[in-house]
Amino acid sequence: VQLQASGGGLVQAGGSLRLSCAASGSTFSTRTMGWFRQAPRNEREFVAAITWGGRSTLYADSVRGRFTISGDNAKNTVFLQMNSLKPGDTAVYYCAAGPSYVSDSYRESNYNYWGQGTLVTVSS
Numbered sequence: 001v002q003l004q005a006s007g008g009g010l011v012q013a014g015g016s017l018r019l020s021c022a023a024s025g026s027t028f029s030t031r032t033m034g035w036f037r038q039a040p041r042n043e044r045e046f047v048a049a050i051t052w053g054g055r056s057t058l059y060a061d062s063v064r065g066r067f068t069i070s071g072d073n074a075k076n077t078v079f080l081q082m083n084s085l086k087p088g089d090t091a092v093y094y095c096a097a098g099p100s101y102v103s104d105s106y107r108e109s110n111y112n113y114w115g116q117g118t119l120v121t122v123s124s
Helices: none
Strands: 002-006 009-012 017-024 032-038 045-051 057-059 067-072 077-082 091-098 118-123
Touching (some): 002 091, 017 091, 017 118, 032 077, 045 067, 045 077
Antiparallel strands (some): 002 017, 032 045, 067 077, 091 118
């Protein structure tokens, strides 16, 4: 499975961005798609996850109510709509795919495949 993340950029605080993650290859081997982020000098952290088909989602407390994860099964693409962005959201955002159920999707170890990352910078 290959993952291609895109959509990052520079935005002012309070603004919005939409990230995309296009999956190709043996996507049938995966159940859940997730987004993680890593800010400078911080460890990578979970942001959100969704099962293919969109029946189940999971969000980190820090983004719940501001970010929305969704998917387009026909295009094997997952989106992360980010609203009300804050400077603290500045990070490299990574998409990932794995076989786990969404309840376990906050663990990095449950993902087999990772995209290259896309940088989101939120200015104050």
